[in-house]
Amino acid sequence: MNIVRVNRTRTRILVGVAISMAALSVWLVRHVISASYVWGGHGHAFSTVYGLAFLMLMWQCVLYFFDRPRKVTHRQQAQLDKLKVTVPVPVRNEGPNAFRACLESILRQTRLPQCIAVIENDNSVDYSEIEAWFECACARLGIYMIWKKTPVPGKRNAQGLAVLPTHKWTDVYVTVDSDAIVEPNGFEELLKPFVDKDIYSVAGVVLAHNIRGNMNKNGMPRKWRDFLVRMTDLWFVVGQLVDRSAQSVMGGVLVNSGVLAAYRKQVLSDNLDGYLNETFAGRKVEFSDDSMLTIYALQLGKAVQQPTAFATTLMPDNFSQLFRMYTRWMRGAFIRTFWRFRYLRLNNYAYWGHAIGWVQMVLSTFIFGVLFMYYPIVKAQWMWELILIPILVGYGQSLRYLSFKRSDDPFWSHFLTFLASPVAQLFSFFVFRFVRWYAMCTCLKTGWGTRQTVELDLAPAER
Amino acid sequence: MNYTGGGALAATGTATIAGIAFDQLWLIAGAFIIVGMAAVWMRIGFRRNKGVSAR
Numbered sequence: 001m002n003i004v005r006v007n008r009t010r011t012r013i014l015v016g017v018a019i020s021m022a023a024l025s026v027w028l029v030r031h032v033i034s035a036s037y038v039w040g041g042h043g044h045a046f047s048t049v050y051g052l053a054f055l056m057l058m059w060q061c062v063l064y065f066f067d068r069p070r071k072v073t074h075r076q077q078a079q080l081d082k083l084k085v086t087v088p089v090p091v092r093n094e095g096p097n098a099f100r101a102c103l104e105s106i107l108r109q110t111r112l113p114q115c116i117a118v119i120e121n122d123n124s125v126d127y128s129e130i131e132a133w134f135e136c137a138c139a140r141l142g143i144y145m146i147w148k149k150t151p152v153p154g155k156r157n158a159q160g161l162a163v164l165p166t167h168k169w170t171d172v173y174v175t176v177d178s179d180a181i182v183e184p185n186g187f188e189e190l191l192k193p194f195v196d197k198d199i200y201s202v203a204g205v206v207l208a209h210n211i212r213g214n215m216n217k218n219g220m221p222r223k224w225r226d227f228l229v230r231m232t233d234l235w236f237v238v239g240q241l242v243d244r245s246a247q248s249v250m251g252g253v254l255v256n257s258g259v260l261a262a263y264r265k266q267v268l269s270d271n272l273d274g275y276l277n278e279t280f281a282g283r284k285v286e287f288s289d290d291s292m293l294t295i296y297a298l299q300l301g302k303a304v305q306q307p308t309a310f311a312t313t314l315m316p317d318n319f320s321q322l323f324r325m326y327t328r329w330m331r332g333a334f335i336r337t338f339w340r341f342r343y344l345r346l347n348n349y350a351y352w353g354h355a356i357g358w359v360q361m362v363l364s365t366f367i368f369g370v371l372f373m374y375y376p377i378v379k380a381q382w383m384w385e386l387i388l389i390p391i392l393v394g395y396g397q398s399l400r401y402l403s404f405k406r407s408d409d410p411f412w413s414h415f416l417t418f419l420a421s422p423v424a425q426l427f428s429f430f431v432f433r434f435v436r437w438y439a440m441c442t443c444l445k446t447g448w449g450t451r452q453t454v455e456l457d458l459a460p461a462e463r
Numbered sequence: 464m465n466y467t468g469g470g471a472l473a474a475t476g477t478a479t480i481a482g483i484a485f486d487q488l489w490l491i492a493g494a495f496i497i498v499g500m501a502a503v504w505m506r507i508g509f510r511r512n513k514g515v516s517a518r
Binding site: 038039041043045046047048049052241337338341342356359362363366 | 465480483486487488490491494495497498501502505506518
C-alpha cells in the first residue's frame with residue numbers, strides 16, 4: 001500500500017506566522033490611512049466595510065496563530081488508554097481497494113479501538129473477501145468486530161446500527177468514511193483533547209489522497225485531473241487550517257469532517273432519535289451528518305480540532321463530482337444555519353462566530369454584486385485590480401498549506417501547489433459563490449446526490 | 464473608477480459627521496439588522512424539535 005505520512009513542521013508554521021503578521025501590519029496601516037480619508041469626507045463609500053472585513057480577517061488570523069495540538073502527560077495518556085473506542089464504518093458502493101485500505105489503516109493504528117462496526121447500507125459491491133480477511137485480522141488483534149448488512153440506505157442509519165449495540169460500554173465513537181486512510185497515529189492524536197472534560201468532539205485534518213496518478217475511464221493518466229484534485233486539496237486543507245483552526249481555539253468548531261472525527265458517546269446516544277429522523281421543511285435530511293453531530297457536541301460542551309490527527313481521502317477528480325459534493329455541502333450548511341441559530345448556546349463562541357460569518361456573507365454578496373456585476377454590466381466599468389485582494393488574502397492563508405509535509409509529495413511539488421493558490425481562490429470567488437447560491441435555492445433537495453455506483457477507487461497496486 | 468474617491472459610490476459631497484457616518488455605516492447596519500432579525504426569528508419563530516433534540 002502507498003502509505004502517505006503527514007507531519008506538521010514547526011519551522012514552516014513560524015515562518016508563515018511571521019510573513020502573515022508583516023503583511024497584516026502593512027495592511028493595517030493602509031486601512032488607518034483610508035479611515036482618515038473617510039472621516040475627512042473623501043473616502044470610498046465601502047471603506048468602512050473593507051475596514052470591518054479586515055478586522056474580521058485579522059481576528060481570525062490571531063486565533064489560528066494560537067492553534068496548537070493538544071498534548072498530554074503520561075498520567076493523562078493512561079486515562080485516555082482506558083477509554084473504550086468504537087469505530088463505525090458505513091460503506092456503500094465504495095471502491096474495494098479504497099475500502100480495504102481504510103480498514104487496514106484502522107488496524108495499523110498505534111492506539112487500536114476496542115470495536116470496529118462495518119455496516120453495508122444499500123450496497124451493491126461484493127465485499128465478502130474483505131469481510132473474511134477483516135474478521136481474521138480483528139480476531140488476531142483482539143478487536144471486537146461487527147459486520148452488518150442493511151437494505152436501508154443512508155449513512156446515518158448505518159451509524160445508528162453501529163451505535164445501538166455498543167453505546168452501553170463505549171466511551172468515544174471515532175467516525176471514519178469508508179475511503180479514509182488514517183495516519184498510524186491518527187486515533188492516538190484524535191483522542192488527546194478528550195482529557196478536557198468539556199470537549200465533546202474532536203475533528204481530524206483531512207487531505208486528498210489522490211493528488212497524483214488519476215486516470216480517465218479508459219485508464220489513461222490525466223494530469224488535469226491531478227491538478228483539479230490538488231486545487232481541491234489546497235482549498236479544503238486551507239479551510240481546515242484557517243477557519244476551523246480559528247474556531248477550535250475558542251472551542252467552537254462548527255463542522256467536523258465525516259472522514260475523521262471523534263465524539264463522546266453522549267453526542268450520539270443521547271441524540272440518536274433526532275439524528276436518524278432529522279427533517280427540514282417536511283423532508284428527511286440524509287446528508288451533513290458530520291455537521292449535525294458537531295451541533296449536538298456544541299450543545300453539550302466544546303468542539304475542537306486536533307491539528308496533528310491526519311487522514312487522507314479520495315477527492316473528486318472531475319468537475320461533475322466536485323460540483324455535486326460542493327452543492328451537497330452547501331445545502332447542508334444552509335440547513336444547519338437554522339439549527340445553529342435555533343439550538344446553539346448563546347454563551348458559546350460558535351453561535352457568535354456563526355452569526356458574524358453570516359454578516360460577512362451578506363456584506364460580501366452585496367459588494368460582489370455591485371463591484372463585479374452592477375458596475376461591469378450597467379456602467380461598463382471594470383475593477384480588475386480588486387481581484388488582487390482575494391488573491392493576496394488567499395496567498396496569506398495558503399501559507400498554512402505549507403505547514404505540513406507529506407511523504408508522497410516533495411517540497412517543490414507542495415510549493416508549486418501553494419503558488420497556484422490564485423487558481424483555487426478565483427475559482428472559489430467566481431464559481432463556488434454561484435454554486436453556493438444555487439445550493440441555497442435548492443436546499444429542499446435533501447437526498448445524498450452522489451455515488452449510485454463505485455465512482456472512485458485506489459489502483460490495486462496502490463492498495 | 465478611482466478606488467479612494469470619486470464616482471457614484473464615493474462619499475462625495477458629504478460635509479457633516481452624521482452624513483459621513485450614514486454613508487459609511489448604512490450597509491454594515493443593514494447587514495447586522497438582516498442577520499439579527501433572521502437569528503431572532505429562527506430562535507423563537509418556528510416549531511421546535513424538527514431537527515435537533517431540545518435540551
